[in-house]
Amino acid sequence: MKKLLFLLVAIPILLLAACTGGSESQPEGGNAEGNEGGGSGSADQTLTYASTSDAPGLSPIDTNDSVSSHVIEQVYETLFKRNAETGEIEPLLAKSYENPDDNTWVIKLKEDIKFHDGTPFNAEAVKYTFETFLDPERAAPRASLLAPVESIEVKDEYTVVIKTNKPYGAMLAALSHSNASIVSPEADKSGNLNENPVGTGPFKFVSWEKGNEIVLEKNADYWQGEPTLNQVTFKVVPSVSTAISMMETGEVDFIDGVTSQHTSRLEGNGSINLIKKEGTPVYYMGFNMEKEPMNNPEFRKALAHAIDRDAYVESLNGLGVRSNSFVGPQVFGYDESAEDLGYSYDPEKAKQIIEENGFGDQTYHMLVANRDMYINMAEIAQAQLSEVGINVEMEMIEWGTFLDMTAEGNFDLTFLGWSNVTGDGSELLYPNLHTDNLGSSNRTRYSNKEFDELVVKSRTTTDQEKRKEYLAEANALAIKDAPWVPMHHGVVTAAVVDSVKGLELSPTGSWRLYKVSRE
Structure with missing residues (x-):
């Protein structure tokens, strides 16, 4: 035993x-x-x-x-x-x-x-x-x-x-x-x-004013000892810029998910501390694999060639890691050989594929959540796709509605992220790309029997070295099929007043x- x-x-x-x-x-x-x-x-x-x-x-x-x-x-x-x-x-x-x-x-x-x-x-x-x-x-x-x-x-x-x-x-x-x-x-x-x-945690729920704020108070009877903070307020604000302004005036104490366009402003403020840590999240452009021509591998290949991800990651000013791999460098199951896979930036190749297949003859629906990081990705991609002959109409919506619409498949292209709270490759690939999860967490509706079998093997063995092998194979297969175009792997960030x-x-x-x- x-x-x-x-x-x-x-x-x-x-x-x-x-x-x-x-x-x-x-x-x-x-x-x-x-x-x-x-x-x-x-x-x-x-x-x-x-x-x-x-x-x-x-x-x-x-x-x-x-x-x-x-x-x-x-x-x-x-x-x-x-x-x-x-x-x-x-x-x-x-x-x-x-x-x-x-x-x-x-x-x-x-x-x-x-x-x-x-x-x-x-x-x-x-x-x-x-x-x-x-x-x-x-x-x-x-x-x-x-x-x-x-x-x-x-x-x-x-x-x-x-x-x-x-x-x-x-x-x-x-x-x-x-x-x-x-x-x-x-x-x-x-x-x-x-x-x-x-729950049993250190803070208890007090109130929720929808669209405005959630208030928690300390659990004085918490089993590990009373928290120091008496009250925590989760405030909804229009934008990260607004949140930073509120930090500067003392209305807000803490934000996370800081994007590159805000780092210089934060780093120039002596009363705010910016925290960075290379992390497990992955952010990607996703295709609705149940719609045409998104279910055509040539279409996905063309769009992958059209996006200059090197320039995009460079624009993040250290807040992103460039990788072809779906399973990121900080996640169990990452294999460095995956970096040799995927589709490099080649706009001429993209134009050729688009012209040969008539992919430029229609306008595509790009659904985007109203969060700064996704908006930034979408705007860059929209401009670069336009340069190779792909017309995209962007619809920007509130986060909760976005989750509902992507779960229902009401999009052609979208931008998504997965924080990978477990830090385990199986719990990235299985919920997001396995056929079992179509209509729920598999929002791009990818389905591949060979991929499914490899992911199941990665979950059903306790031999961790074998798990890594199965994950590397499954990851390589998904990179080739390209239901996602990985935009970057996350550097997690937070800004707090000093x-x-x-x-x-x-x-x-x-x-x-x-x-x-x-x-």
């Missing part, structure tokens, strides 16, 4: 001091069990985060987007977490696990933890969460995370047994994903978690505010 026992150790990640050269600082009273006592001198322990989009929802079961996840990760918790510095998977709500065989996961849970509504966190809550997550009637958009799970059993109050129909090499990575957060069964049965979230200390920014682009304080 293989048995692994982990101890959860809180390791402060002092990013801000590293960026500014100032003295290192952590929330007052911080220790391995949390920040007991709360407060940090006389500073106002509130924080306002600004985003250009409102969250579509606040339930980990019913959402699948980064805007929602930023709130969810403060309110809810998972059984396991990925250490932001080492990349290793560590227990969070779990205490330990063991594998009596390749298809069985016996997970011991931490005791004496309560949800925000006062109900107990236990094995029954885990069972309820995962069974609800997998219920076809609930139609959880990220149900693919636990697709191999066959049953969830309660062995005793604090032991849950998960059985899979095949070995699942990415199980711990899946259980560290924010969409696998454990919810209060009572709250889910009696209310609407999308409107009123109830009074904010202790922000933990993960390579996945996620962050948690538990150890944040104000000075």
